[in-house]
Protein backbone atom coordinates (compact mmCIF):
# COMPACT_ATOMS: atom_id res chain seq x y z
CA UNK A 631 0.00 0.00 0.00
CA UNK A 632 1.05 3.60 -0.55
CA UNK A 633 3.39 5.04 2.08
CA UNK A 634 2.08 7.55 4.63
CA UNK A 635 3.25 11.15 4.93
CA UNK A 636 5.11 10.37 8.19
CA UNK A 637 6.92 7.51 6.44
CA UNK A 638 7.93 9.85 3.59
CA UNK A 639 9.07 12.38 6.19
CA UNK A 640 11.27 9.71 7.84
CA UNK A 641 12.90 8.98 4.46
CA UNK A 642 13.66 12.70 4.08
CA UNK A 643 15.26 12.77 7.54
CA UNK A 644 17.43 9.74 6.73
CA UNK A 645 18.43 11.30 3.40
CA UNK A 646 19.05 14.92 4.47
CA UNK A 647 19.77 14.73 8.20
CA UNK A 648 22.97 13.84 10.02
CA UNK A 649 22.69 10.88 12.37
CA UNK A 650 23.02 11.92 16.02
CA UNK A 651 22.48 15.60 15.22
CA UNK A 652 19.05 16.82 16.50
CA UNK A 653 19.36 20.25 14.81
CA UNK A 654 19.86 18.58 11.41
CA UNK A 655 16.77 16.39 12.00
CA UNK A 656 14.67 19.46 12.86
CA UNK A 657 15.98 21.27 9.75
CA UNK A 658 15.37 18.24 7.51
CA UNK A 659 11.74 18.00 8.65
CA UNK A 660 11.14 21.75 8.24
CA UNK A 661 12.69 21.60 4.73
CA UNK A 662 10.49 18.60 3.83
CA UNK A 663 7.37 20.47 5.02
CA UNK A 664 8.27 23.69 3.20
CA UNK A 665 9.37 22.12 -0.10
CA UNK A 666 7.74 18.70 -0.38
CA UNK A 667 4.67 18.09 1.78
CA UNK A 668 3.06 20.23 4.49
CA UNK A 669 2.73 18.28 7.75
CA UNK A 670 1.29 19.15 11.15
CA UNK A 671 4.55 19.51 13.08
CA UNK A 672 4.66 22.49 15.44
CA UNK A 673 7.21 23.95 12.98
CA UNK A 674 10.12 26.37 13.26
CA UNK A 675 8.37 29.59 14.33
CA UNK A 676 6.22 28.07 17.10
CA UNK A 677 9.06 25.61 17.74
CA UNK A 678 11.33 28.47 18.78
CA UNK A 679 8.69 29.60 21.30
CA UNK A 680 8.45 25.99 22.55
CA UNK A 681 12.24 25.95 22.92
CA UNK A 682 12.23 29.16 24.97
CA UNK A 683 9.51 27.94 27.33
CA UNK A 684 11.23 24.56 27.86
CA UNK A 685 14.53 26.33 28.53
CA UNK A 686 12.85 28.72 31.00
CA UNK A 687 11.07 25.89 32.87
CA UNK A 688 14.06 23.49 32.73
CA UNK A 689 11.69 20.64 33.69
CA UNK A 690 12.57 17.39 35.43
CA UNK A 691 9.28 15.69 34.49
CA UNK A 692 7.89 16.23 30.99
CA UNK A 693 4.84 14.91 29.10
CA UNK A 694 3.90 15.39 25.43
CA UNK A 695 0.43 14.51 24.10
CA UNK A 696 0.46 13.58 20.41
CA UNK A 697 3.94 12.51 19.30
CA UNK A 698 2.97 12.34 15.60
CA UNK A 699 6.41 12.09 13.88
CA UNK A 700 8.49 13.16 16.88
CA UNK A 701 9.43 16.65 15.64
CA UNK A 702 8.48 18.43 18.88
CA UNK A 703 9.73 15.43 20.86
CA UNK A 704 13.20 16.03 19.35
CA UNK A 705 12.91 19.81 19.95
CA UNK A 706 12.09 19.27 23.63
CA UNK A 707 14.41 16.30 24.34
CA UNK A 708 17.49 18.08 22.92
CA UNK A 709 17.04 20.80 25.58
CA UNK A 710 16.54 18.58 28.66
CA UNK A 711 19.24 18.38 31.32
CA UNK A 712 21.23 15.11 31.55
CA UNK A 713 19.24 12.28 33.12
CA UNK A 714 15.87 13.91 32.41
CA UNK A 715 13.47 11.96 30.20
CA UNK A 716 10.27 13.00 28.47
CA UNK A 717 7.21 10.79 28.15
CA UNK A 718 5.33 11.15 24.86
CA UNK A 719 1.98 9.54 24.05
CA UNK A 720 0.91 8.42 20.56
CA UNK A 721 -1.93 6.07 19.74
CA UNK A 722 -1.41 5.55 16.01
CA UNK A 723 1.10 2.67 15.73
CA UNK A 724 2.29 3.71 12.25
CA UNK A 725 3.06 7.22 13.49
CA UNK A 726 4.68 5.82 16.65
CA UNK A 727 6.96 3.59 14.57
CA UNK A 728 8.07 6.58 12.47
CA UNK A 729 8.57 8.74 15.56
CA UNK A 730 10.75 6.11 17.24
CA UNK A 731 13.02 6.06 14.18
CA UNK A 732 13.20 9.86 13.91
CA UNK A 733 13.95 10.20 17.64
CA UNK A 734 16.64 7.47 17.36
CA UNK A 735 18.12 9.11 14.23
CA UNK A 736 18.53 12.29 16.29
CA UNK A 737 20.32 10.21 18.94
CA UNK A 738 17.75 11.08 21.62
CA UNK A 739 16.23 7.62 22.27
CA UNK A 740 17.68 7.52 25.81
CA UNK A 741 15.86 10.75 26.71
CA UNK A 742 12.44 9.72 25.41
CA UNK A 743 9.83 7.21 26.57
CA UNK A 744 7.30 6.82 23.75
CA UNK A 745 4.13 5.11 24.97
CA UNK A 746 1.59 3.82 22.47
CA UNK A 747 -1.96 4.44 23.57
CA UNK A 748 -4.53 7.17 24.08
CA UNK A 749 -4.02 10.04 26.53
CA UNK A 750 -7.40 9.36 28.13
CA UNK A 751 -6.29 5.83 29.05
CA UNK A 752 -2.63 6.59 29.83
CA UNK A 753 -2.79 9.80 31.92
CA UNK A 754 -4.37 7.94 34.89
CA UNK A 755 -1.55 5.39 34.66
CA UNK A 756 1.34 7.87 34.85
CA UNK A 757 1.92 7.54 38.59
CA UNK A 758 1.86 3.74 38.76
CA UNK A 759 3.65 3.02 35.46
CA UNK A 760 6.31 5.73 35.53
CA UNK A 761 6.55 6.76 39.17
CA UNK A 762 5.53 10.31 38.30
CA UNK A 763 4.25 12.47 41.15
CA UNK A 764 3.56 15.64 39.15
CA UNK A 765 4.62 17.05 35.75
CA UNK A 766 6.74 20.20 35.54
CA UNK A 767 5.97 20.69 31.84
CA UNK A 768 3.21 19.36 29.51
CA UNK A 769 3.01 20.01 25.74
CA UNK A 770 -0.47 19.53 24.26
CA UNK A 771 -0.52 18.90 20.49
CA UNK A 772 -2.96 16.04 20.00
CA UNK A 773 -6.62 16.02 18.85
CA UNK A 774 -7.91 19.47 19.70
CA UNK A 775 -11.13 18.24 21.33
CA UNK A 776 -9.00 16.26 23.81
CA UNK A 777 -7.21 19.29 25.32
CA UNK A 778 -10.03 20.18 27.75
CA UNK A 779 -10.91 16.65 28.95
CA UNK A 780 -7.22 15.87 29.40
CA UNK A 781 -6.38 18.96 31.45
CA UNK A 782 -9.29 18.05 33.74
CA UNK A 783 -7.86 14.53 33.91
CA UNK A 784 -4.49 15.98 35.01
CA UNK A 785 -6.28 17.81 37.85
CA UNK A 786 -8.32 14.77 38.89
CA UNK A 787 -5.22 12.53 38.92
CA UNK A 788 -3.23 15.03 41.00
CA UNK A 789 -0.56 15.32 38.29
CA UNK A 790 -0.20 19.13 38.54
CA UNK A 791 1.62 21.09 41.23
CA UNK A 792 1.89 24.82 41.94
CA UNK A 793 3.96 26.07 38.99
CA UNK A 794 3.30 23.22 36.53
CA UNK A 795 3.40 24.67 33.00
CA UNK A 796 1.06 23.54 30.22
CA UNK A 797 1.86 24.72 26.69
CA UNK A 798 -0.85 24.15 24.07
CA UNK A 799 -0.36 24.27 20.30
CA UNK A 800 -3.04 25.39 17.80
CA UNK A 801 -5.22 27.40 20.14
CA UNK A 802 -6.26 29.57 17.13
CA UNK A 803 -5.89 27.19 14.16
CA UNK A 804 -7.42 24.63 14.10
CA UNK A 805 -8.48 26.12 17.45
CA UNK A 806 -9.32 24.85 20.92
CA UNK A 807 -12.07 27.26 22.07
CA UNK A 808 -13.36 25.29 25.03
CA UNK A 809 -9.81 24.71 26.35
CA UNK A 810 -8.93 28.41 25.95
CA UNK A 811 -12.11 29.51 27.72
CA UNK A 812 -11.31 27.12 30.58
CA UNK A 813 -7.68 28.07 31.22
CA UNK A 814 -8.32 31.80 30.70
CA UNK A 815 -11.28 31.93 33.08
CA UNK A 816 -10.25 29.41 35.73
CA UNK A 817 -8.80 30.98 38.91
CA UNK A 818 -6.48 27.98 39.08
CA UNK A 819 -4.41 29.00 36.02
CA UNK A 820 -2.38 32.01 34.95
CA UNK A 821 -2.54 31.98 31.12
CA UNK A 822 -0.54 33.79 28.43
CA UNK A 823 -0.93 33.74 24.64
CA UNK A 824 2.14 33.65 22.33
CA UNK A 825 1.06 34.82 18.86
CA UNK A 826 2.66 33.14 15.86
CA UNK A 827 1.47 31.41 12.64
CA UNK A 828 0.27 27.97 11.65
CA UNK A 829 3.37 25.94 10.82
CA UNK A 830 4.86 26.72 7.39
CA UNK A 831 2.01 29.16 6.55
CA UNK A 832 0.97 32.81 7.07
CA UNK A 833 -2.26 31.79 8.82
CA UNK A 834 -2.59 33.12 12.36
CA UNK A 835 -2.03 30.60 15.16
CA UNK A 836 -0.30 30.60 18.53
CA UNK A 837 0.62 28.83 21.73
CA UNK A 838 -1.12 29.23 25.09
CA UNK A 839 1.03 28.86 28.19
CA UNK A 840 -0.93 28.12 31.35
CA UNK A 841 0.68 27.89 34.80
CA UNK A 842 -1.20 25.87 37.42
CA UNK A 843 -1.56 27.93 40.61
CA UNK A 844 -2.27 25.00 42.95
Ligand SMILES: O=C(NC/C=C/[C@H]1O[C@@H](n2cnc3cncnc32)[C@H](O)[C@@H]1O)c1cc([N+](=O)[O-])cc(O)c1O
Nearest residue numbers: 670696697698719720721722725747748749771772773
Ligand atom coordinates in the same frame (compact mmCIF):
# COMPACT_ATOMS: atom_id res chain seq x y z
O1 LIG B 1 -4.93 18.01 14.27
C1 LIG B 1 -3.80 18.36 14.59
N1 LIG B 1 -3.05 17.67 15.44
C2 LIG B 1 -3.55 16.41 15.98
C3 LIG B 1 -2.41 15.48 16.23
C4 LIG B 1 -2.58 14.18 16.15
C5 LIG B 1 -1.49 13.22 16.43
O2 LIG B 1 -1.53 12.85 17.82
C6 LIG B 1 -2.10 11.54 17.94
N2 LIG B 1 -3.14 11.64 18.96
C7 LIG B 1 -4.25 12.39 18.87
N3 LIG B 1 -4.96 12.30 20.02
C8 LIG B 1 -4.27 11.47 20.85
C9 LIG B 1 -4.49 11.01 22.14
N4 LIG B 1 -3.57 10.21 22.72
C10 LIG B 1 -2.46 9.85 22.02
N5 LIG B 1 -2.19 10.26 20.76
C11 LIG B 1 -3.11 11.06 20.18
C12 LIG B 1 -2.60 11.15 16.57
O3 LIG B 1 -2.48 9.75 16.36
C13 LIG B 1 -1.66 11.93 15.65
O4 LIG B 1 -0.41 11.30 15.51
C14 LIG B 1 -3.20 19.57 13.99
C15 LIG B 1 -3.82 20.09 12.84
C16 LIG B 1 -3.28 21.21 12.24
N6 LIG B 1 -3.93 21.72 11.07
O5 LIG B 1 -3.50 22.78 10.53
O6 LIG B 1 -4.95 21.11 10.63
C17 LIG B 1 -2.13 21.84 12.73
C18 LIG B 1 -1.52 21.32 13.87
O7 LIG B 1 -0.40 21.90 14.42
C19 LIG B 1 -2.06 20.19 14.51
O8 LIG B 1 -1.45 19.76 15.67
Ligand SMILES: [Mg+2]
Nearest residue numbers: 672771799800
Ligand atom coordinates in the same frame (compact mmCIF):
# COMPACT_ATOMS: atom_id res chain seq x y z
MG1 LIG C 1 -0.07 21.21 16.41
